[in-house]
Amino acid sequence: MSVTQTGTSRQTGTRIRAWKPLALTAAAVLIGVTLPTAAASPAVATTDAYDDTYYQDAIGKTGPALKDSLHTIISDQTKVSYSAVWNALKATDQDPNNSNNVILLYSGTSRSKSLNGGDTGDWNREHVWAKSHGDFGTSTGPGTDLHHLRPEDVRINSIRGNKDFDNGGSAVSGASGNFTDSNSFEPRDSVKGDVARMILYMAVRYEGDDSWADLEPNDSVTNGTSPYHGRLSVLKQWNDEDPPSAFEENRNEIIYDTYQHNRNPFIDHPEWVEAIW
Template sequence: MVVNRFGRPGPRWTAAVLAFVVTAGLAVIAGTASAASSMTVATALATQNGQTATVVGYVVGEPTATNTVLRSTFTGDTAIAIADTASETGTPRMLYIQVTTSYRGTFGLRTNPNLMGRSVTVTGTLTAYFTHGGLKNPTSMALTGAPPTQPPTPTATPTPIPTPTGGPYDATYYRDAVGKTGPGLRGALHTIIKAQTKVTYDQVWDALKSTDQDPANPNNVILIYTGQSISKARNGSGVDDWNREHVWAKSHGDFGTATGPGTDLHHLRPCDVSVNSTRGNKDFDNGGSQVTEAPGNYTDADSWEPRDADKGDVARMIMYMAIRYEGEDGWPDLEMNQSVTNGTAPYIGKLSVLLQWNMSDPPSAFEKNRNQVIYDSWQGNRNPFIDHPEWATAIWG
């Protein structure tokens, strides 16, 4: 029974009111604590330690490379960049957010370009993305602010290729390509990279022992798809040997192993014999069942998904072949498309997936060194998409 200040029974609802007041007070406190637990973009960039955190920021573009964020003409739904202010244009002050499958329909910028300038709250793992401060594997993404009254002002000249950053070969090897985009860039790169020294299929054995040497063990090579380090001397056709994998399957265009596309080191890699056989001549796509002899790789009847560490490598090798071989000198005109049933046609898919892989797995030190060794010691030409990954979207995006 509730008693009033005169010692007489009070109304029955007094207890309920007190309970409501107490509960409401706790709710306010809890809400305040939750808000206080979120962090700014600046704090998130300084806390790249793998912890789970909630970050609040404004959507300022789509990251496509370490120092490249598109402000318009978006190419995909797999990543967004956020900042502490909606007008931010400096990539060092942006946090790159991975947008996983379940959130792409709502937070992908290609599908939702009106998200530019909106405030979002994201919970996930603070870790590098595109070799840049980032947040991956989000468990929650939510809009936290009203739409801006004016759409954000795009850059003065929207273009999917950034101002050249002055790479070591931009003023010499790539001088006729820098600053171009679309068909102009494609044509310039083809002219540049088709000037090469060709190697024979027998020479490929020795070349791969040099291009794919294990940095930690000069007696070994690193195998594609598995990452295994294996003796250089174990090249051959035995079950536990390594052989020459044509990443652009040689049946796609039926060029075989004759000198030319069949011996181009920019798409030939050492590979476990049985894994090479399992991959066969399949196109590239996401999905399938995990490959027993190569965990992290997936395959089905018509496609192959390499492990995450090789996705970008594969994409850039395929892109190189599509630019290098344009139907000249009796060779087929190679091209990427959206099919995974290309058979012997001179095509490989899927283009959209390869573009995503190029963005999600930037060139590693191993891949860059491989490009340099081919240039210095074997063919005298370079894979431009290792030197400039952003050129992929500039051509195909």
């Protein structure tokens, strides 16, 4: 498993790297150690429970055939309204240690479910695939798809804006482990894989055949309002380095069972990222 951790030198203000595990359980303790870089283990399936049913038409395929098959499978979904997203996120992102709170994606903060809104100190609905990247806004469809909508602090959400994802930048105040520059955003280590799998879900779900733009990943961080999101090479690395957590898997189940009745296949089978891209 790759074990990178980012930080900032107090003496120079220059970003430095130490080493720690990226994928941790809620009870894990972060211990900084100095070790040589380790190659990320290849992504492996987290469950095969749906292979004989939900994914039966995708099993054994690779490349464009796998992507096409998954698109057909996950496009069969129940859509939710943008107003309904508020209550849905209170269920999908509930703090496992405090049922009155949600966990914010980038900051990792546990915050009261009642503090949803647009004021300072509130949390709002972060579109991980930035809604301007495809011009879908908050319309029912890609703008309300729970598989890429997460709670986040209003201020941190604004800092991320519509930037592509990449490594690098300056530390984000109030959100330890996050970094940003003029055109990219790097989330904290323990949700890097979450971000990658959400972006790649969107690229498979929305292929331009349902009145929305054909969303695709690329290796750019200057996509602006184009229907692309980057950086693909980094997202693939994050997928391997930060495997699906119990929180992410539980979230997938809630969306499938209660709300949209479709799944993010890259949570169940993160190895499919490499099989397609």
